[in-house]
Amino acid sequence: MKWSEWEPFYQYILEVMGYDREADKKAALLLRELLLKSKNYVSPIELKERIREQVYVFAPGPSLDGKLNRKFVGTLIASDGATSALLENNIIPHIIVTDLDGRFEDIKRANELGSIVVVHAHGDNMDKLRTYVPGLKNVLGTCQTEPLDIVYNFGGFTDGDRAAFLAEELGAKRISLVGFDFGDIVGKWSKPHLNTHALIWENKKKKFQIAERLLDWLRRNGRAEIIEI
Secondary structure (H helix, E strand, O other): OOOHHHHHHHHHHHHHHHOOOHHHHHHHHHHHHHHHHHHHEOOHHHHOOOOOOOOOOOOOOOHOOOOOOOOOOHHHHHHOOEEEHHHHHOOOEEEEOOOOOOOOOHHHHHHHOOOOOEEOOOOOOHHHHHHHHHOOOOOOEEEEEOOOOEEEEEOOOHHHHHHHHHHHHOOOOOOOOOOOOOOOOOOOOOOOOOOEEOOOOOOHHHHHHHHHHHHHHHHHHOOOOEEOO
16 A cells, blocks of 8 residues: 555544654654664565465454364464464464554564564554564564655554555455454453453544444455455
8 A cells, every 4th residue: 555545544543543643753763763773674575475365364353262263274464462362272373463562472472483573653652662672573664654664554553454454465365354343342362451351442442443444445445355254
């Protein structure tokens, strides 16, 4: 997705969520600085090598329960907290898309087992970027504002829909969404402090609505077939 296509969506997100555009820019620059200092970044070409025609994107919704007892043939992309659910079922994702809001010990473990981590920078996670990024390997940096030379913007807002936009950008032909629930219950893997599925809170509801809107756009305008399973 080109920046010119994404910017109107981004402006809408700023207005709905009340985010600070300048803080997002600072976060993108910080991530770039950390990646250059740690020399732990990879390019989209290296991610593209992992993308097969069939891609599964896992979100940490409550319906993910009971959907992981099968064999998935293709590329497996975990969105943030879904990493924990996959590891609990002895599944190692090929790629993790995260703003570092999930259980970092699980993200780190999967990374050590071979997962490439796509780390997203935004104005509210700069402390986590400083704490966690230097300890990872094979990192692709992304942001929600204007892209930089080694920090990319493929479109998407939440970890789940960003993962779908990433798969589309890197050539997936079929994207199966697993555990994408936009109802009133938030999956227990979404936040480290959750022990059970929880009632949705207002800020999360807004994010779900934006994610649904973006996925609908991607279904209508992308090249890949997108289905939910």
